[in-house]
Amino acid sequence: MRVFVIGLDCAEPTLVFEKFKDDIPNLRKLYENGLHGTMRSTTPPITIPAWMVMATSKNPGKLGLYGFRHRKNYSYEDIWIANSLKIKEKTVWDIAGENGLKSIIIGFPPTYPPKPINGFMITDFITPGIDSEWTYPKHLKDEILMYFDDYIFDVVFRTDKKDEVIKELYKMTEIRFDVINHFLENVREWSLFWFVEIGVDRVHHAFWKYMDENHHLYPGRGNKYENVIRDYYRYIDRRIGEILKKLPEDTVVIVVSDHGAKRMKGSFCINEWLIEQGYLKLKKYPDEVVDLTKAEVDWANTIAWGWGGYYARIFLNVKGRERMGVVEPDEYEDVRDEITRKIKEIRGPNGEEWNTLVLKPEEVYPELNGDPPDLMVFLDDLYWRSAGTIGWKKKYLEENDKGPDDAVHNWDGIFIISGPGVEKGKRHIDIRDIAPTILHFLGLEIPDDMEGNVVR
Numbered sequence: 316m317r318v319f320v321i322g323l324d325c326a327e328p329t330l331v332f333e334k335f336k337d338d339i340p341n342l343r344k345l346y347e348n349g350l351h352g353t354m355r356s357t358t359p360p361i362t363i364p365a366w367m368v369m370a371t372s373k374n375p376g377k378l379g380l381y382g383f384r385h386r387k388n389y390s391y392e393d394i395w396i397a398n399s400l401k402i403k404e405k406t407v408w409d410i411a412g413e414n415g416l417k418s419i420i421i422g423f424p425p426t427y428p429p430k431p432i433n434g435f436m437i438t439d440f441i442t443p444g445i446d447s448e449w450t451y452p453k454h455l456k457d458e459i460l461m462y463f464d465d466y467i468f469d470v471v472f473r474t475d476k477k478d479e480v481i482k483e484l485y486k487m488t489e490i491r492f493d494v495i496n497h498f499l500e501n502v503r504e505w506s507l508f509w510f511v512e513i514g515v516d517r518v519h520h521a522f523w524k525y526m527d528e529n530h531h532l533y534p535g536r537g538n539k540y541e542n543v544i545r546d547y548y549r550y551i552d553r554r555i556g557e558i559l560k561k562l563p564e565d566t567v568v569i570v571v572s573d574h575g576a577k578r579m580k581g582s583f584c585i586n587e588w589l590i591e592q593g594y595l596k597l598k599k600y601p602d603e604v605v606d607l608t609k610a611e612v613d614w615a616n617t618i619a620w621g622w623g624g625y626y627a628r629i630f631l632n633v634k635g636r637e638r639m640g641v642v643e644p645d646e647y648e649d650v651r652d653e654i655t656r657k658i659k660e661i662r663g664p665n666g667e668e669w670n671t672l673v674l675k676p677e678e679v680y681p682e683l684n685g686d687p688p689d690l691m692v693f694l695d696d697l698y699w700r701s702a703g704t705i706g707w708k709k710k711y712l713e714e715n716d717k718g719p720d721d722a723v724h725n726w727d728g729i730f731i732i733s734g735p736g737v738e739k740g741k742r743h744i745d746i747r748d749i750a751p752t753i754l755h756f757l758g759l760e761i762p763d764d765m766e767g768n769v770v771r
Contacts, residue, residue: 316735317566318756320749321555322423322511324362325519326572328353328729330548338545339552341559342731345568349733350770352742354749356574358679359626359691360724363397363441365573365746366424366511370406372750372765376680376687378404382624383441385686389637392608398441399426401685405762407753408432408507414759416506419498422468422491423511434505435498440469440513462497466490472517473718477540480521485550488514492554499561506757518547519576523721530578530721532713567734567756571749575725582702582712583661583694585621585629590705592657594619597705604706604716614639619654619689623703623716625724628688629654651675651690658692664711669695697723732770744770 332351336343345351357365357375364380375381380397387393395401402425408418412433420426420436427438429451436451437459445466450456459466467487472480495510524530525540559568586607589595596613607620614632618641622628633647634640642650655673663669671694676687694701700723702716714720730744732752747767754761755769 316756316758317505317563318507318753319558319562319566319568320507320509320753321558321568321570322366322509323515323551323570323572323729324366324424324511324513325516325574325576325724326570326729327519327575327577327725328727329575330544331729335545335548338549341552341556342570345559345570345733346731348739349568349731349737350740350742351729351731352744353575353727354571354730355743355745356724356726356728357746358674359693360574360697360726360728361625362424362513362516362573365728367402367406369571369573369746369749370408370423370509371402371404372747372767373404374680374682374747374766376676376683378402379683379685381628381676381685381687381691384622386630386688387686389686391612391614391638395686396441397425399428399430399438401425407750408434408509410754410759410762411507411757416757416759417504418507418509419502419505421495421498421510422513423509424513434507435502437466437494438468439511442468444468459494459497463490463493466494469513470517472521473715473720474521475719477521480517481543484514484517484521484547488512488547488550488554492557495558496561499558507753512551514547515551515572516576518544519722520720523576523578525721527578527721531580532721565735567732567737569749569753570729570731572728573746574728576722577698577725579700579715579721579723580695580698581664582623582700582714582716583627584702584705584707584710584712584716585623585627585692586703586705587707587710588661589619589621591710594654601706604704606704610705616641618642618650621692621701621703622688623701625697625700627690627692627694627701627703629690629692631689655690658690661694663695663699669699671695697725699723730770737771742770 357368364375384394417434424439427442438449442449470483522543524532596616598611598613632640633642674691704716748770751761752770
């Protein structure tokens, strides 16, 4: 039996199973004839680490991945970016290869730089560009560029140039699906084929406010970009339909997204709040908006600071751990608890109550590898982003501080399983269930240390 996995980064359950169901006949046929439902993402529910959690059935703490970027050795400024070299756990394609099965992996985050695989690999959206090494084996790059004029890993989506975003988005997606079809037509020997299309995520972030009447920046019905997201889903579905016709009859098809999406209400300036509360001290408040690394921070008197993103990462300045730490180790828990209590008391710009979740990493993950934050803050059930920049002279922003952005992530993604031996049904699963499920359908033994369960 073969397994073909369609990864749609950020595909939202309410769109796939409800709002757009009449626009996506191929996906609809898959889920109506198989098992489907919502899939709980990781904590945090973001592209990295979520996809690798899915491929390994290991939690982010085990993987040591808490986002795209991480602190390095308790430094104030030094960071490291997530990439394939940081992944120490076996993926399903690693396990398949050890058992003599070939895999084709395209666009899976983070697979750059490419590592050896029993099969073929094209790396993901963090790839610097086509001048880098982005395939395994190495010569595959030349073959791709011989058949196709270009290969696009990602698009610029936080921009006001919306027509350009649409053009580049379709160009990227068209090439990716053309390459997938090329493999299906020319490579017969494979057991696992898994690709991830990042475009679904990008179209959500760039165009959600034009579709969602509840968005605070919704421009009204009949706006120019009202159907951009719906039309993109239609295009994706059509290309998926082409793929399905090429698959052998013994193929189990799995469709997954790493998380969902919903409207963004705004960004909360976490460092402005920490300054207001007296936890973050500056030698001089900046004259313009800057990243914290470019601000004149008074580290000798700073208790805590934060990072921006889909969730806020709070770091404490601990004596003996940080270079200029001030928090006594025996006061560490009291300070964390105090900050947690105060964050939970934060309300919206109009005094509205927020549903904010504050977590200590060691309470979420059985094991902590890498460089975890001291606190993980999910503002108003993810509706509000965290803005790490300072210089705003206010705490609430209508938009992302990093550029135009309409959407945030949601806790649940989608899953669909259809094929031989799969019964019809609907249920809710965990993102860690996908890897053991793939191994099950491949007829392979499931490692004891995988955290998920087989879905069948």
